[in-house]
Amino acid sequence: MPRLYTEQLSVGYGERVIVDRLTVHIPDEKITTIIGPNGCGKSTLLKAMTRIIRHQEGAVILDGKQISQEHTKLLAQKMAILPQTPESPGGLTVGELVSYGRFPYQKGFGRLTKRDYEVIDWALEVTGTIDFKHRSVDSLSGGQRQRVWIAMALAQETNIIFLDEPTTYLDMAHQLEVLELLQRLNHEQKRTIVMVLHDLNQAARFADYMIAMKDGKIVQAGTCEQVMTPDVLRHVFHIDAEIGRDPRTNKPMCITYHLIKGDAKHVEKTNDVHSSFVRPHLECVR
């Protein structure tokens, strides 16, 4: 059993069911990416797993305990979350913001201890934001700001880090910068990372484990090779994709794709062609 999993988890707003009786296991010390079309419930799943929204049925289990019955401060020592568009009050400096990551460990008036300062500096160092320590968060570029938010999550010193589309609004270089930082954290410190990503190729490239969702249910979960298949992509995104190999990382990637039009028969046919095109799978998990 992994440390974190859900059991028959259902989340909805009023009558509308967003996540439908979903059971998913998050492998420890691996990078997991969740993919799926807009409105498939991937963000909602992430929010429910991190107690940001309440679920209606089922349970999220962390270390053998339901998170809904755990003290929220204790949870914050075990898992950190970087939401989609975090906001900070105007004029706050980078160092101050990152110091808020120490909140779960603070008592009383919230004075920072020597150890708190060490962790904050370490988080700034790792994310390459130490030079901005005394600058205002508003004055940073999108990529720098995202790294600062990651630094704040790191200051929480949690084993599990959730990120909801951490690369949105960033250009290609900054996207890679953020994802490579997360990969390094995973490799060097064995942190479990769970993130929602929009870009399929990035999702496959950085993930050890992938979850493809549609209409609040999981279509396929497993290694990149198991998830990045024409079948799965056709079903989940309604696209007709050709899957090849990234020559550098040897991860599966969408080489070309287009929207599926016409009747189901046609879809079946193209699928057959592509199945034979895919080369034998290699184990994705290193």
Next chain:
Amino acid sequence: MIVPQLRKKQRIILLALLMFICMTAIISMGTGYSSLSFERLMPVLLGEGTFKEQFVLFSIRLPRIAITLLAGMALALSGAILQVIMRNDLADPGVVGINAGAGVAVALFFLFIPIQATSFAYIIPLVAFCGALLTAILIYALSYNKQTGLQPIRLVLIGIGCATAFSGFMIVLVSGADRTKVDFIAKWLAGGIWGMDWAFVLALLPWLMTLVPFVLYKAHRLNVLQLSDPVAIGIGLSLDRERLALLLTAVALAASAVSVTGGIAFVGLMAPHIARALVGPRNELSLPVAMLMGGALLLLADTIGRNLIEPDGLPAGVLVSLIGAPYFVYLLWKKK
């Protein structure tokens, strides 16, 4: 993680505000309808004045100064909390219907319940306090959603709606009433400091003495509340519980102030705003500044207003707006 220079700057600002308050208080002691000149201040303070001088200073001016200061502090602190909880720089105690609620309660009480003049002055604050508290509870109950908890934007909208409804109700109440009674209510609403007795100081002081340390204790939680909800939850803040506790604190602070001073709106909006502009968004730094700023503002407004038109003076609430509005316009202009 606060830069030492900023801490130093905050200390200097606090010191400057204290000096300003002392100066204003001295000016306030030496001016007014009854004659008590500045040269006589020292002797009277040392107990060498005539009976009349003693009476003017100790029973009229000093309690008034104390009440104004305390009320200004309470309003500023309340406004600072509400601006954080509602994530809205334009929030102030008026937004959660405290002024309107207290106003309706006072109007209803004054118009329909016959009481004797002697006990009247001491019952009004109690009535205003209950009115404010009930309104805040009503607004909270209406804006609480079982699924999503307390949404700041809902709180603001319902608060403004209730405040407007109560103001309308008050016009209906007042329109049919007797002229002298209407005069009193209108004056109360405009925020003329009218509780001018040590008894009112004693009514106000316990609130401040318990709630100010409590709010300062909560300062770092207020910091976290300034972040967006998911971030605050993610770092382990019990959002609903903290919000409710702080909302009740803000209501109690503002209601206790409004109950002795009448409806004063601008202080709670302006003082926290100026404080943040001076020392940044960290609450452990900005709250003390906001508090002193609020006290200083209201004291200044009352001192000026009291001496402008003899013998009744201009209500402090009106004066605060006259002093505060230009600064606020300047702030907005600077932001662009």
